[in-house]
Amino acid sequence: MNDINEKNAGLSIKLENLTKIFTDKRGNETLAVDALNVVIPPGQLVSLLGPSGCGKSTTLYMIAGLLRPSDGKIYFGDNDVTRVSPDKRGIGLVFQNYALYPHMTVRQNILFPLENMNIQREEALKLALEMAELVGISDQLDKKPAELSGGQQQRVAIARALVKKPDVLLLDEPLSNLDARLRLQMREEIKRIQRETGITTIFVTHDQEEAMSISDLMIVLDFGKEQQMDSPQQIYYNPKNMFVAKFLGSPPINTSTAEVINKEIKINGLVLDKTNAKDGKYNIGIRPEDFRIVQNGVFNFKHDEVEIEVIGRDTMIRFNFGGSQVRAIVDSDSILDKDELSIGVKKGKVLLFDIETGRVVV
Ligand SMILES: Nc1ncnc2c1ncn2[C@@H]1O[C@H](COP(=O)(O)OP(=O)(O)O)[C@@H](O)[C@H]1O
Ligand SMILES: [Mg+2]
Structure with missing residues (x-):
């Protein structure tokens, strides 16, 4: 896709009638994502917020290309990527459980996505170091994941997701495994990293306070359906419906x-x-x-x-x-x-x- 050395100005993402129906062995259907129509502006940090089971991860994995939509389309900029394989979409993905390779050092973990690319070793090392510096773990490069705190491991996962300079960063509940103090700290870090890179970022969380504090825009979901998309302030003060009003705010409305x-x-x-x-x-x-x-x-x-x-x-x-x-x-x-x-x-x-x-x- 993009040249690895080019800094991205961010890419818009458009979801058009995006729908996912899971069908089990008996033929029972679950409507996990229900005709989402959303435009995410370039360079923004957008949260997908909603209760457990409302279709956040399913939406994210369709954007990532890991799940095939039942209906609808996904555009990155002007490109229809609905049928593009995950490795060709120009995305970086971060999971709740970090998913680092335990036998590899931090350096090797960050380098891993570059392995099958046509990049000189020296260039790859330079990119890995640049990412390690961006996420603040350049002094931990020779350690194994088990020697790091949860927050540091998540930093490595973010560096690994960013090393190919993707157009889009996708994070699925990345802070849920961290204790309260680290969660606050990493929240600010993700915000900083997103600002510094300008990468269009989708951040999945069920935690309304986390979403409110980190996002430029929030998309509130319930039962796979978009309830409201706007800035955190707008959604908080001008909820479109009772569900949104009740889901946001602590203590609740x-x-x-x-x-x-x-x-x-x-x-x-x-x-x-x-x-x-x-x-x-x-x-x-x-x-x-x-x-x-x-x-x-x-x-x-x-x-x-x-x-x-x-x-x-x-x-x-x-x-x-x-x-x-x-x-x-x-x-x-x-x-x-x-x-x-x-x-x-x-x-x-x-x-x-x-x-x-x-x-x-x-
Ligand atoms: N692979 C799957 N097969 C069947 N149902 C699934 C599968 N993945 C998710 N679901 C169902 O789809 C709905 C949305 O799930 P998910 O996107 O994981 O929600 P969230 O991430 O918001 O908690 C849930 O009802 C869930 O049980
Ligand atoms: Mg989920």
Whole structure:
């Protein structure tokens, strides 16, 4: 494909009606990926995010060429690569379990993809060293994988995936085997490596927080279907449906049912906010941070009627309302040492969802 010495400006990826149906021996069908239509702009880090079994890996392996789509097409730039073999697609692939060769040194592992290419030994060594430096393991080249930490092993796997200077980097839950501290560190590292190389990257994860922190764009999947594609901020603040609203955010969005009467959103007679939605029943969602302490709020409690947990700058207040527990995150400074606590909802922050379809109502 590309010349190995050329720095890639990144390539766009287009999925057109991409579909995968698995059929087992008895003829039972699983619709793993359901007519995905997505355009991934060049040079972006895009997450495929969704719960376990929603079709993330299947999508990634079709892009990699390891699985054949049941229907639809995959384009890299203007090229239809749907029928191109994996080794000719110009991709680098990184798995959750690193998949390094245990008997080889770090250097040999990184060199491995270059083996069957027509590259001089000296040139290959130079490329391997360049990749080792990029991922920050150039001082570990003579070690075997077992002598490295999980984070270092994943760095080697990334260097190995990048050594052929692919157009596209594909990562399948690459941080899941790391402990919490390393996971945070490697998250930042992957972001840095992606920025430095400018390589179009697809990052599969079930961890919404990880996806939110690392991605330029996220594609949220459920049951093989695209739910929403946008920037993390957009998806968080403007979810298209109840599933997306609930899948993102920690602590999760508060949900309930409410009624709109004459442009007022009401629960149990309390007015939460104004709206332009037409009268009727809705499911609603309020993010924990969209509450605040006010003078005359919607929810009024004595201090001992709620649970208060100070988390540094923020304070989490938990209270029962309409039979369910509500979590509100407010400024620690705003909680005065009075006996009464009045909690309001910030304006324009109550999300309304159609009860039937789950779609957001605007
Ligand atoms: N080789 C396979 N044969 C049959 N079903 C499969 C196969 N691979 C995945 N599936 C099914 O396809 C769906 C999506 O799986 P997968 O893409 O692995 O999900 P994720 O990576 O999001 O956890 C699941 O229902 C899974 O059981
Ligand atoms: Mg998977």
